[in-house]
Amino acid sequence: MSDEKLVESAEQLRQKKCLPCEGGVDPLTAAEAEKLMGSLNKWELSADGKSVSRARNCENFLGAIEAIKGIAEVAESEQHHPDLHLTGYRHLQIVLTTHAIGGLSENDFIVAAKIDQLLD
Secondary structure, three states, X not given: OOHHHHOOOXXXXXXXXXXXXXXXXXOOOHHHHHHHHOOOOOOEEOOOOOOEEEEEEOXXXXXXHHHHHHHHHHHHHHOOOOEEEEEOOOEEEEEEOEHHHOXXXXXXXXXXXXXXXXXX
16 A cells, blocks of 8 residues: 555545455555554554554443444444454443454554544
């Protein structure tokens, strides 16, 4: 990917649609992922550079379930699904990676930006 393509705002990412990924492409490099991280709010890049995650403490259990339902709608519309972990009845962890390539793709950042819009 060119550097020009990677420097995008959250709004530019939200305007995009995820592209089907069945493998056969390289995951983003650590440098490419770092550049895209600037477009996200409250996400962390994993130490191995293969996933991004965001934690959210919801007000209560029902609030956590509502957040999950909203995230599920975003994920289904993009056909790119995060791993969702609900612990302690209100602590939500969202993890995005592109399993088919064993690392990050632009799809992960598109969905993360759309989740940010939902949660913030």
